[in-house]
Amino acid sequence: MGQAFPHLFEPIKVGSRTLKHRLNFGAHTANMSEGGLPMDRHLGYYSERARGGAAMIVVEPVPPHRTGVLTRGNFRHGDDAVIPHFRRIIDACHEFGTVMIQQIYHVGAHGDWDNSFEANWSPSGLPSMHDSDGSHAVSESQIEELVEGFGQAARRAKEAGFDGCELMAAYNALIEQFWSPFSNRREDRFGGSFEKRMAFSAAVLDRIRKYAGPDFVIGMAISVDPSRPDVLSVADQQEIAAWHDARGLYDYVTIGTGSYFDHTRIIPAFLYEDKMGPPFAEAIRQAVKTVKVQAESHIRTPENADYVIASGQADMVSIVRGQIADPHLANKAREGRATDIRPCISCNQMCWGRRSRDYWISCLINPSAGREFQWGGDRFTPAAKPKRILVVGGGPAGLEAARASTERGHRVTLVEASDKLGGQFRLAGLQPRRAQILDLIAWYEGQLGKLQVEVRLNNPVDADEIKALGADAVVLATGSQPARNGYQRALPTVERLPGVERPNVFAVEDVMGRAARLGQRVLLLDDSGNWRGAGTAWAMAEQGHHVTLLTPDSMVGREILRTGSEFPMRKRLRGVGVDFITDAAVGEWHGDGATILDLLTGKSKWLAFDTLVLATANVSEDSLARSLEGSGLECHAIGDGLSPRHAAAAIYEGRKLGLAL
Ligand SMILES: Cc1cc2nc3c(=O)[nH]c(=O)nc-3n(C[C@H](O)[C@H](O)[C@H](O)COP(=O)(O)O)c2cc1C
Numbered sequence: 265m266g267q268a269f270p271h272l273f274e275p276i277k278v279g280s281r282t283l284k285h286r287l288n289f290g291a292h293t294a295n296m297s298e299g300g301l302p303m304d305r306h307l308g309y310y311s312e313r314a315r316g317g318a319a320m321i322v323v324e325p326v327p328p329h330r331t332g333v334l335t336r337g338n339f340r341h342g343d344d345a346v347i348p349h350f351r352r353i354i355d356a357c358h359e360f361g362t363v364m365i366q367q368i369y370h371v372g373a374h375g376d377w378d379n380s381f382e383a384n385w386s387p388s389g390l391p392s393m394h395d396s397d398g399s400h401a402v403s404e405s406q407i408e409e410l411v412e413g414f415g416q417a418a419r420r421a422k423e424a425g426f427d428g429c430e431l432m433a434a435y436n437a438l439i440e441q442f443w444s445p446f447s448n449r450r451e452d453r454f455g456g457s458f459e460k461r462m463a464f465s466a467a468v469l470d471r472i473r474k475y476a477g478p479d480f481v482i483g484m485a486i487s488v489d490p491s492r493p494d495v496l497s498v499a500d501q502q503e504i505a506a507w508h509d510a511r512g513l514y515d516y517v518t519i520g521t522g523s524y525f526d527h528t529r530i531i532p533a534f535l536y537e538d539k540m541g542p543p544f545a546e547a548i549r550q551a552v553k554t555v556k557v558q559a560e561s562h563i564r565t566p567e568n569a570d571y572v573i574a575s576g577q578a579d580m581v582s583i584v585r586g587q588i589a590d591p592h593l594a595n596k597a598r599e600g601r602a603t604d605i606r607p608c609i610s611c612n613q614m615c616w617g618r619r620s621r622d623y624w625i626s627c628l629i630n631p632s633a634g635r636e637f638q639w640g641g642d643r644f645t646p647a648a649k650p651k652r653i654l655v656v657g658g659g660p661a662g663l664e665a666a667r668a669s670t671e672r673g674h675r676v677t678l679v680e681a682s683d684k685l686g687g688q689f690r691l692a693g694l695q696p697r698r699a700q701i702l703d704l705i706a707w708y709e710g711q712l713g714k715l716q717v718e719v720r721l722n723n724p725v726d727a728d729e730i731k732a733l734g735a736d737a738v739v740l741a742t743g744s745q746p747a748r749n750g751y752q753r754a755l756p757t758v759e760r761l762p763g764v765e766r767p768n769v770f771a772v773e774d775v776m777g778r779a780a781r782l783g784q785r786v787l788l789l790d791d792s793g794n795w796r797g798a799g800t801a802w803a804m805a806e807q808g809h810h811v812t813l814l815t816p817d818s819m820v821g822r823e824i825l826r827t828g829s830e831f832p833m834r835k836r837l838r839g840v841g842v843d844f845i846t847d848a849a850v851g852e853w854h855g856d857g858a859t860i861l862d863l864l865t866g867k868s869k870w871l872a873f874d875t876l877v878l879a880t881a882n883v884s885e886d887s888l889a890r891s892l893e894g895s896g897l898e899c900h901a902i903g904d905g906l907s908p909r910h911a912a913a914a915i916y917e918g919r920k921l922g923l924a925l
């Protein structure tokens with residue numbers, strides 16, 4: 265059999281190094297340092313992806329200067345103490361033939377005072393796009409301080425054993441701020457003409473070469489955001505790349521999407537199309553002669569990646585979230601096992617969703633991300649004593665518990681009351697643009713099949729049947745149910761929404777499960793602030809209903825905010841005619857309308873609706889757990905059956921239990 269994805273798995277020379285193939289793990293802030301040092305969490309995280317076959321890993325950025333500190337988990341800037349700790353990680357990854365690069369970033373005006381406790385330094389003192397702060401226009405001596413900071417960071421990287429470094433100029437970071445006439449309004453030797461605007465990056469690159477030597481690989485990360493008039497255009501970026509290329513200043517350039525001016529395209533969620541970066545990579549590739557060009561942004565799959573290389577859009581690709589979700593993506597693709605790749609669902613919930621809250625990153629579908637040092641990655645140690653395990657419920661918690669415990673050598677039977685696996689996660693997968701969730705459920709089905717888990721669909725069980733099945737341990741992954749009482753957090757003492765028993769009231773689960781008879785005018789009470797409400801509103805609007813989404817929050821999609829997708833989500837909803845009512849609660853349902861309570865003024869008004877749909881908190885389906893109490897059976901409740909939460913909690917608990925049984 266020929267090589268799977270033959271274009272992707274061709275070696276390539278980048279500067280002084282030869283990459284074993286062209287599928288890389290690009291830069292991202294994993295935010296995992298302890299006391300500013302890369303410790304065991306980092307070691308486990310990166311070495312698992314090196315083991316999994318990534319050709320080049322760009323380790324998360326180090327700030328080159330005190331004014332560049334951006335996150336709580338950033339590495340220490342300006343301190344050689346990082347060197348031995350990085351060496352441990354690099355040695356471990358080099359074992360697998362992975363080329364190791366350190367990203368160096370300084371976001372200039374868009375810093376975070378709450379973490380750096382320093383004024384943001386920028387070329388011309390423009391405001392931050394991160395918060396309400398302004399920035400300080402640097403003097404020439406301060407520019408020299410920054411240039412030296414970059415040089416010293418590269419020297420440290422070289423001493424730690426890194427093969428090279430990557431400068432982040434993307435998303436309107438400091439280097440791009442010097443490049444762009446929008447943010448560089450200087451009139452000294454660092455601003456004005458095109459050449460002068462290039463002077464800062466040229467000085468930084470010269471200093472890095474001086475300290476790290478000619479064989480140190482140097483990359484440059486840039487981005488393109490054609491939706492914005494205030495960032496550099498594709499033509500500008502072509503000219504800049506060609507200028508640096510002609511002077512031999514770096515070895516590769518990597519092209520992402522979005523900018524701090526529109527953050528939502530930097531890490532595009534499922535709302536955006538696949539392969540967002542490659543067209544821009546192709547444009548840059550046409551402009552340069554020597555440097556290698558890497559495409560990034562929503563490339564997701566080896567099929568996409570192979571296409572990007574085969575069609576000549578880029579020399580290499582980076583897949584970040586795909587390899588957070590499955591650290592062994594590269595090897596699986598290379599070995600013809602692409603169907604075994606656990607597919608990232610582009611949800612951003614536990615990667616960017618945790619980074620944006622300044623926690624270390626993980627993954628909704630792969631909870632071992634960031635826990636490799638404790639859980640051993642997605643590789644399993646056989647159980648000391650194989651057991652017969654019964655998993656009750658085929659939602660995400662049950663699927664993961666069944667998979668992980670079978671991988672460890674247990675014999676597992678999974679019983680599911682309905683005719684399908686996936687539980688409520690499947691309903692989420694039926695919302696617009698969320699079919700990647702269905703792909704994930706199909707992956708579970710495939711994996712359980714390969715592992716020979718006995719899956720019994722249409723098989724509700726009661727306590728006596730469970731006892732009769734005689735398992736050594738029972739996993740109760742029974743999920744949750746709509747509470748159907750219309751309880752709203754904004755009205756904590758009102759236990760039942762007045763009128764909730766009147767006609768035309770449904771839960772989002774009824775709507776997505778096609779069990780609701782919806783009228784034309786639908787009021788969706790969104791007490792969740794996440795995709796349960798927003799995605800269901802979108803689905804109903806696409807079916808032609810006129811939907812009004814009401815939330816107690818000041819914005820629609822409060823919990824989606826952390827994933828960097830709330831703005832495009834609201835755009836989509838408004839685009840299909842969904843109306844929003846914020847800072848409000850439902851005072852009463854009348855069967856043909858609702859009393860709406862304005863939380864800001866305390867005033868009420870009546871509005872006509874045909875249907876009320878509730879996206880309110882669910883209740884655990886824990887009746888089996890209660891009936892089995894005191895039965896002597898070893899029972900473990902996980903996921904929503906224990907307490908209704910996000911799917912991330914369900915999969916996490918499924919894995920954790922699977923590792924413990
Ligand atoms: C949690 C997270 C943090 C990121 N931090 C950085 C960063 O520090 N520097 C950078 O250049 N890109 C960063 N990125 C962007 C990625 O390099 C990449 O461009 C983006 O995730 C889109 O690629 P993907 O679809 O393959 O994930 C980050 C991405 C994620 C998910």
Ligand code: SF4
Nearest residue numbers: 608611612615627628
């Ligand atoms: S949290 Fe979601 S987007 Fe991020 S890597 Fe995991 S599946 Fe992909």
